Amino acid sequence: MNSSFFVIGKVVNETLRLGNVVRFLHRKAIKDVRYKGYDIPRGWKVLPVVSAVNMDPSLFDQPHQFNPWRWQGNSKSGSLEKGRNNWMPFGGGSRMCTGSDLAKLEIGVFIHHLVLNCNWQLAEPDPPLAYPFVDFPKGLPIKAQIHTLI
Ligand code: HEM
Numbered sequence: 383m384n385s386s387f388f389v390i391g392k393v394v395n396e397t398l399r400l401g402n403v404v405r406f407l408h409r410k411a412i413k414d415v416r417y418k419g420y421d422i423p424r425g426w427k428v429l430p431v432v433s434a435v436n437m438d439p440s441l442f443d444q445p446h447q448f449n450p451w452r453w454q455g456n457s458k459s460g461s462l463e464k465g466r467n468n469w470m471p472f473g474g475g476s477r478m479c480t481g482s483d484l485a486k487l488e489i490g491v492f493i494h495h496l497v498l499n500c501n502w503q504l505a506e507p508d509p510p511l512a513y514p515f516v517d518f519p520k521g522l523p524i525k526a527q528i529h530t531l532i
Pocket residue numbers: 403404407408471472473474475476477478479480481482484485
């Protein structure tokens with residue numbers, strides 16, 4: 383298989399990480415749960431904030447930077463494996479997105495054709511990236527923010 387295929391895979395992964403199409407999932411506790419010292423009573427709804435995971439600096443070095451090479455297999459970044467294992471743009475568990483492979487393939491095909499057939503220029507200067515649920519309150523580590531939200 384052509385090596386550009388693998389480069390596109392990295393670009394797709396990184397785009398899904400930064401794009402944060404789905405920011406949080408919906409779950410409901412079907413029994414009382416104790417998780418990391420927190421009691422979640424039966425029937426409570428829980429929203430795991432996956433965009434906070436994707437932007438967690440302890441998992442991804444310089445998380446605001448678009449860097450497809452962070453997905454390089456032999457990266458020396460010690461956090462890569464942690465990031466890979468926690469990266470969840472398609473959710474997780476038994477309700478994980480059933481279309482994830484198709485979605486990644488489609489994105490790759492689109493990028494392939496757009497890169498080959500179009501000239502690109504910025505329509506306007508890059509706006510700063512905004513991440514609701516992640517960028518507040520300033521100064522708190524992101525993990526603390528997740529706990530605050532849940
Ligand atoms: C970039 C594109 C996509 C993203 C980011 C995405 C993301 C997600 C997420 C986060 C969930 C919830 C998973 C969970 O609760 O753990 C989901 C569920 C689902 N997705 Fe996708 N999705 C994408 C494309 C697709 C496509 C192309 C299809 C079908 C062709 C699809 C079919 C589904 C279905 C059927 C579910 C419900 C699974 C269940 O509840 O058992 N998705 N998706």
